[in-house]
Amino acid sequence: MRIGYPCINLSIGCRPTRTFRLANLSWERLQKTVAGNLACLELILRWNVQRGLLFFRITSDLVPLASHPANRLPWDEIFAPEFARIGEFIRAAGMRISMHPGQYTLLNSPRPEVVRMAHADLAYHARVLDLLGLDRTAKIQIHIGGLYSDKEAALARFIREVERLDPAIRARLAVENDERLFNLDDCLRVNQETGLPVVLDVFHWEVYPDGRTLPEALAAAAATWAPEDGPPIVDYSSPLPGGRPGSHAHTLDEAHFRRFLEESRPHNFDLMLEIKDKERSALRALEIVKAEFSAYLGL
Numbered sequence: 001m002r003i004g005y006p007c008i009n010l011s012i013g014c015r016p017t018r019t020f021r022l023a024n025l026s027w028e029r030l031q032k033t034v035a036g037n038l039a040c041l042e043l044i045l046r047w048n049v050q051r052g053l054l055f056f057r058i059t060s061d062l063v064p065l066a067s068h069p070a071n072r073l074p075w076d077e078i079f080a081p082e083f084a085r086i087g088e089f090i091r092a093a094g095m096r097i098s099m100h101p102g103q104y105t106l107l108n109s110p111r112p113e114v115v116r117m118a119h120a121d122l123a124y125h126a127r128v129l130d131l132l133g134l135d136r137t138a139k140i141q142i143h144i145g146g147l148y149s150d151k152e153a154a155l156a157r158f159i160r161e162v163e164r165l166d167p168a169i170r171a172r173l174a175v176e177n178d179e180r181l182f183n184l185d186d187c188l189r190v191n192q193e194t195g196l197p198v199v200l201d202v203f204h205w206e207v208y209p210d211g212r213t214l215p216e217a218l219a220a221a222a223a224t225w226a227p228e229d230g231p232p233i234v235d236y237s238s239p240l241p242g243g244r245p246g247s248h249a250h251t252l253d254e255a256h257f258r259r260f261l262e263e264s265r266p267h268n269f270d271l272m273l274e275i276k277d278k279e280r281s282a283l284r285a286l287e288i289v290k291a292e293f294s295a296y297l298g299l
Contacts, residue, residue, distance in 0.1 A: 004055025087132030108158035137230030252281035
């Protein structure tokens with residue numbers, strides 16, 4: 001099990017998510033921002049590897065406005081050497097990388113212009129992973145999208161648009177259950193129609209269950225991953241005490257996490273912790289996993 005966290009490290013003093021408004025788009029501004037974001041990303045990855053955190057979700061904001069039609073600047077050509085160097089480090093360290101487009105990347109929107117933007121955004125994410133030289137185990141995980149008053153039609157549009165994607169982009173996609181609209185059963189249906197592997201988000205599954213036990217849910221999701229997709233990806237968090245339903249915890253709930261580990265045996269997967277304090281909870285989770293594994297083996 002590789003353990004990781006998304007996008008930002010709170011300990012090292014930089015963020016790979018710097019951006020700017022469309023009105024300020026220029027080659028000089030883009031070059032300066034991307035250079036800073038890539039330098040920070042490399043610092044984060046090296047920090048993580050030194051501490052045994054071998055799974056990381058790269059921010060969608062690494063290249064600001066990359067998929068916007070107004071941005072015709074050749075960022076991918078200019079920064080190809082930096083991407084290649086970072087990718088070489090990732091591969092040498094045995095890291096797993098993922099990306100997760102934002103809530104406005106909606107393949108199943110009934111509005112053609114929104115769908116076009118979603119296709120462009122997925123192409124950008126795939127381009128980042130290609131520039132890093134990563135194979136198809138580096139996944140882009142997406143949600144099915146909105147209901148738009150007709151769930152069946154929304155599912156059908158999603159499946160249709162997935163099938164329209166360039167095969168190289170489609171090979172990088174994985175579909176994730178959400179906490180309100182499309183649960184694990186819906187994602188398994190998408191897998192049957194498209195072959196996309198399913199990321200089980202445990203927190204979303206707890207909020208919007210499907211009648212399975214956790215071991216059954218893990219097994220169902222794991223069965224959708226082909227060998228070339230790598231180990232299954234599982235997202236984990238726990239509820240924020242006293243928060244609204246669906247709010248993520250600010251820090252690792254160790255009792256909840258230990259129960260999750262116990263119930264998840266013997267499944268093997270890479271674990272993304274979607275917890276507010278990022279690397280701090282990931283480091284603590286890694287300690288717990290190592291201790292649990294040693295106890296399990298009687299060491």
